[in-house]
Every structure is written in structure tokens, then in C-alpha cells.
Amino acid sequence: MRSREISAFAAEEEKRVLSLRPVLAPQHSSYGDHPHQVYDAWPADDPDAPLVILLHGGYWRYDRMHLTPFAAYLSRQGFSVLLPGFRRSGGEGGYPETFDDITRIVDTLPEGRPYVLAGHCSGGHLALWCAARGLLPQDSPWYSAQLPPAVLALAPLTDLDATRRDGLSEGAALQLLGGETRFEARLPLVDPLTLLKDAGSTGVRTVLLHGEVDEEVPLSQFADYAAVHRDLETVVLPGTGHYTLIEPGAPAAEAVADTLRRLSGERGAVRPPAEDEPEETGQP
Template identity: 65%
Template sequence: MSEYGEEEERRVLGLAPVPPPVRGRYGDRPEQEYDLWPGEGPLVVLLHGGFWRYDRTHLTPLAAHLARHGFAVALPGFRLSGGSGGYPETFDDVALALDTIPGGRPYVLAGHSSGGHLALWACARGLLPPESPWFTRDLPSAVLALAPVADLDATIRDRLSNDAALQLLGGTALAADRLPLADPLSLARTTGTTGVPTVLLHGASDEEVPPAQSTAYAAAHRDAELVVLPGTGHYTPIEPGAEACRTVIDILERLSRH
């Protein structure tokens, strides 16, 4: 990683966590809880990154920042890869969280990095086989994927974050069978759209997740819009006060009108 990338990572991930005003539960397991910044504004559900291995604490500054800009924000936890999660548990939790937390209220789903993967996957649940426990037609109003892991096959091939995608999917022997149900790009290619208005925002200088992943996804999804931010790395879009984060707020305001 370059000096710029290392400084950006230290700066953004070093921000002090922000305690939520409310903490709730969407299931009985210890990991099935969520932070909530309540409000009457548009609801945004945030899915955190960390290559499916790390908790949501680092995204609390963004959640609080969005709340100060008029959004109601929910930030769920879920079982993590390398611990009690992975396939299928991480996907079970995300599906349950999204089926439970909004309570029928329309919402925009947003996710960063591997949280972007989970957000794009969640919007494709209507493309899963009807017998899948994750299948639903009750989808978000729109989705914003920030520097997303949109292509699990490429993530495996490039060995991103020490084979994080293989760890998520249970190893090489299981990955091939699980990819069609877990990979946003593969799912989008089945019909050419998830039916959910989709924006992908990627920094041109991202050193964690190649911008080519978002380019490939946008090419496969006819209802997806790709926004590339010049001179922007992987973490700056989730940094409160950064120009890239102002772009995130503008897009969420636009998407919340769907």
C-alpha cells in the first residue's frame, strides 16, 4: 500500500467511535443487534466493511454524521467471517436484519467495502431461487454501494485481504458451489438488473478494492449508475466532512426520493 493509502486508512479508521442513541436487537444471537440514530427523515440502513471480519464500530462516525444531515440511520451487526459467521451465517444475519429492522418503512440500503458486497447481494435476493431461505421480493427502495466488493470471483483471484473471500465462502473446495448465490456480479448477470435503483461510488485511487469491480458490476446491471471520484481512496467516502462524503450525502438524498 502506498503512503497515501496508509495515511488515509489510519486517519479514517482512527476516528473515535460514536455511541448510538439507541441500541436494538433483530434476533436472539449476541451478534444480532443494531445501532440506531432515530428520526423522521429518510431511513438509511448501513452495512459495514472490514472484509467480513471486523465489527461495525468504525462506521459509527459516518452513521452519526448522516443523522446530523437529517437521516434516520440503522447500523446492524452480524456474525463475522473467521468467527461465528461466514457462509451461510453472515448472509442469514444480513437477510434477517433487513427483513426486521425497517419494520415496513421504505429505506435506502448503503454499504462500504465488504458491506457494499452485502448491500448489492441483498438487493439481488429476488433473483435467488424461490426455495432459498434468503429469497424475498421485499427489497430496499435503492442502494448505494461505496467502494464495494462487487465481484467475488475477482476478489478470490486477486487474493484481496489475505483470501478474505475464500474465508467467507468456506475455502476453495466450497467456493465454486457457493459463488452463484453469494456473488453480486453473478446474480446481476442472470437478468441484467436487480430491479433496485443502484449507485456505485468508487474512488479512482482505491488501493483496497480495485475500481474495476464497480465498473464490471455497472456494465452487468442496466439500472446501475457508476460514480468514480478522482484522487479518492478506499476510506475517504466514509470520512465525515470529506468532500467525498458530501457526495455520499447528496446521492443518499437523491435515492431517498425513490
């Protein structure tokens, strides 16, 4: 997922987290007819438990399986969790299919329930883009005035132009938008930073959480986005890299769960698991 040299610390973190055994969800369903238009669900026993829709990363190319351990972890913290798949770059996705699927996910899967939209890395980009759909031209098929109640972006890619400039993941941003000849025309419709520059806010409660020593997404992306989003909340975790945010049980993952509790509101529906509660296991 990277195209540059990283430190031994970052390499070990990436290997440790991405080699975790996938966890099977207790429920699976679909939101469309395409094989990628599916989702995994970890429903809470409490019908009033906060709902989290979790968008996976992987530079818009990779599937959701690496995020299943983290989704299962959040379910043990008292959340109902939906982990959707979507059409991806390099296959039958990219522009516009990936964005078509993301809009269908957020427009249909919550079924009227309050929720927090969370995403990691490129999933963070998609979550921030969802928050900015009200800033799109009203004749865009992706425009909507019905926005997520709250967004938590974890180490997100916020700037597709910088992602292209820095050659992240061997041209992932170019692949997403269909190559150099289409990039500039499509960028304003799908880039969170570009959409924000004039408006200054999406109007959606948004928290951007990242690790201080993230070597996967340049820290300038976080700073540049924060500079134009006037009511953004930023949380920086010292000594934390890119992948530890989604490592079940790590202090960074606990901080993510705490932030989700806060964003979900003071409804008293989320509790940490009791010490004697068994943890979920699954087979890949």
C-alpha cells in the same frame, strides 16, 4: 485489511479514517438472540426523516465500530440511521450465517418504512446481494420479492471470484464461503456479479459510488459490475480513495450524503445542519 503494498497516500487515508474515535449511538437494540445480532440507532427528531440502513465493511471479519463516526455524521445530515452488527467470518459467521443475518436485518428492521440500504466495501457487497435476492432460486431461504427500495454501494466488492483471485485481505472471500472445497458451489448464491450476468438488472434503484484512486478494491470490480448491470448509476469521485467515503465532513462523505438525499426521494425531509448546531460526541 489488505494483503498488498499501497501508496503513502492510501496508507495515510486508511490510518486517518480508521483511527477516528468511535461514537456511541443514542439507542441500541437487537434483532435476534446472538450477541452479534444487534444494532445501533441514530433516530431523527423528524419522524418523516429518510431512513438509512448502513452495512459496515471490513472484509466480512471486522465489527461495526469503525463506521460509528460516519453513522453519526449522517444523522447530523438529517437521516435516521441504523447500523447493524451481524455474525462475521472467523467467528460464528460466514456462509450461511452472515447472509441469514443480513436478510433478517433488511426484512425486519425497516418496519415497513421506505429506506436506502447503503454499504461500504464488503458491506457494499452485502447491499448489492440484497438487491439481487429476487434473482436467487425461489427455493432458496434467502429468496425474496420484497427488495430494498434503493441501494447505495460505496467502493463495494462486487465479484467474489476476483476477490479470491486477487488474494484481497489474505483470502477473505475464501474464508467467507468456507474454503476452496465449498467456494465454487456457494459462489452463485452470494455473488452479485454472478447473479446479474443473465438478468442484467436487479430491478432495484442502484448507485455505485467509488473513489478514482481507490487502492483497496481494484477498480476492475467496479467496471466489471457496471458492464453487466444495464441500469446501474455510477459516480466516480476524482482524487478520492477507499476510506475517505466514510470520513465525516470530507467532500467525499458529503457526496455520499447528497446521493442518499437524492435516493431518498423528494420528500423534503432531509436538511443540512445549521451552522450553529453542535456536533455529536461520544465515548468509545
